[in-house]
Amino acid sequence: MTTAAFVLAGFSIILVITWAMRNQSQLRRLQSKLLVSEEARQEQTDLLEDYYSRDQQLIQNSGEALFIFDQEEGSLLEINRQAENLLGYTQGSVVHLTFKVLFSREHRKRILRMISAAVKQGEAEANEIKFRRKDGSQFIGEIKIKTGRMQKRKVIYGSFRDVTQTTNLQLELQRHNRHLTLLNEISHRVAEGHDLPHTLEIILDEVIKSLTISGGGIFLLEQGGTEMKLALHRNIPDNVVEELGQMRPGIGLAGKVVSTGRPRLSTNLQNDHRRISSAVFADHWRAFLAVPFIAEEETLGVLFIFDRGSRVFGREDVRLIQAIGRQLGPLLKNAELFNELQWQHRLNFASLRELERSRSTLRDNLEQLEQHHRTLQSLNQMKSSFLSLASHELRTPLTTILSGAEFLQSQTEGMLGENEKRALAVIMRGSLRLNHIVDDLLETARLEAKTLYMAQEAFNPLPMINEILTEARPNCEMRKLHLELQEFPDDAMIRGDVHHLKRALGRLMENAMKFTPEGGWVQITGRTLPQEEVSALTEKLRAFSESFFNGALAEDYLQISISDSGIGLDQEDQVRIFDKFHEVGDISGHSTSQARFGGKGVGLGLALAKGIIETHAGLVWVESAGLSQGCCFSAFLPLASRNEERYVLG
DSSP: OOHHHHHHHHHHHHHHHHHHHHHHHHHHHHHHHHHHHHHHHHHHHHHHHHHHHHHHHHHHTOSSEEEEEETTTOBEEEEOHHHHHHHOOOHHHHTTOBHHHHBOGGGHHHHHHHHHHHHHHSEEEEEEEEEEOTTSOEEEEEEEEEEEEETTEEEEEEEEEEOHHHHHHHHHHHHHHHHHHHHHHHHHHHHHOOSHHHHHHHHHHHHHHHHTOSEEEEEEEETTTTEEEEEEEESOOHHHHHHHTTOOTTSHHHHHHHHHOSOEEESOGGGOTTOOOHHHHHTTOOEEEEEEEEETTEEEEEEEEEESSSOOOOHHHHHHHHHHHHHHHHHHHHHHHHHHHHHTHHHHHHTHHHHHHHHHHHHHHHHHHHHHHHHHHHHHHHHHHHHHHHHHHHHHHHHHHHHHHHHHHHHSTTTSOHHHHHHHHHHHHHHHHHHHHHHHHHHHHHHHHTOOOOOOEEEOSHHHHHHHHHHHHHHHHHHTOEEEEOOOOSSOOEEEOHHHHHHHHHHHHHHHHHTSOTTOEEEEEEEEEEHHHHHTTHHHHGGGOHHHHHSOOOSEEEEEEEEEOSSOOOTTHHHHTTSTTTTOOOGGGBOOOSSSTTOBOOSOHHHHHHHHHHHTTOEEEEEOSSTTSOEEEEEEEEBOOTTSOBOOOO
16 A cells, blocks of 8 residues: 555544544434433423313312313213213213203204304303203203314313202292282272272283183172172183082082182092082083182182193192282172162261261260270279288288197197097198188289299209109009100200299199099100290290290290190180189189199189299290190290309209
């Protein structure tokens, strides 16, 4: 090899080595850039996964029901948990379901129109759409949608919610508004109606139109309420009118309304044994409602409505028709009075001077009534004073008689004959009975004068109840009565006077034993009630004490009930039995004995129990299903507050 060739070969080798080193350096730089790019890509991937996870959590935990539809195929792609709960589908079972499955048939066209609007405008919404759940049930919903893209797929996404309750409330309010509008219209007609037949026609037409029913009619009573005249009817065939014209009070549903003064309702006359008209059956009457026209507790007529379809008259319909009946009653009464006034117009005009004299007499009578009222108030005050005075004045001689009788018994034992012993025993019994009466009279006077001292101590009433049972048990055993304490709270605390409350509840126990025949039973129960449950009994118990419910109620109450299987009470006696001296009756039947069955006292025991319990901010009442059905005397006593000092009976 020549020198030139050698030099050329060496130079080539140097060039190759230089090129290789340069390529290796570039390769390292490329590898470094690739590593940085891979780290950036991984960071972007992690970030996308984080965004996706957060989006999924937001979607799944959203308070609204969310969904995604495939716009072209109309199938569901995804729903969240709230949508699963509303529709009854799971995420796996809902995929690829078409929207037709989720919406009722009558609302599918509305959904298609809404989707078309969303495609054009980007978003759309609809109200009162009926959704269908997996189990076939339906609910009313509101839906909002928007268009979008998911990768290369066009989608529709949005939210919906169940507005069934709100829609039903709106429908209920609309129905109430229609009813109020109808009542208002009828009120105007009644106020303006001088022509009674025309006014009744307008009212009947308004009722039928407002309720969207088949028809109705009006019966008016004649001949002192012994005959019914079908004065007006709508959409009733002639053969049915002929049969209804033969209706009499007490016969059929409308006749029962006349005889009882109460509404009558039938959900389906086709299967109702009370229906007496075959023509009504043939005319396919189903739903039926009849209410009376009442004025001054007198039934003057009957308004009835009916429907041949599947309509069912609900509670609100009954109330509406009853309200209309209450307005028509005075209208009929006024029309009747107007006719009578026209007939008597001349007589009234001729007797004008007599009327003036009567007015003068009336003024004199009013003055006398006022004087009598003042006299009665004075007598009542005198009565209270007499009770108090008599009680105090009888106490001293009575104490002397009792002391003397007890002394004679103790000093003359073995010295008296049988007749003398019997006479002394009679004196003792009479004195004790009189002492008992005087105690009651004195306590009554103090209660009325509000001078009876009442301690204010918090205590557990259960020991007091046990003492009452212990004292009553000997009399119950003698009378063969089963006495029992059933459930009673052992931690209740009330505030008041133990002595007086024990006497008040003891009087209720004595009453139960007195009027329960041998072999019967007497039971005591107790329970605590919150203020809300006590308030719910206002309508039922207000007659026993207006002041209890007019004042502020305590947070909680203890209810103590004494039930028996005794002779029971009529409804009309259940309030009056707490009056002083109520039905004292034949004096020969009176007795202060706690054991004698049916023995009457002076008539102060229950009145005193009522006074003492009401002095403790309580309430006492009685319930009975009627004679021979037993009684249940109950009392509400307010519970003591928890932070009060508690006094527990030892």
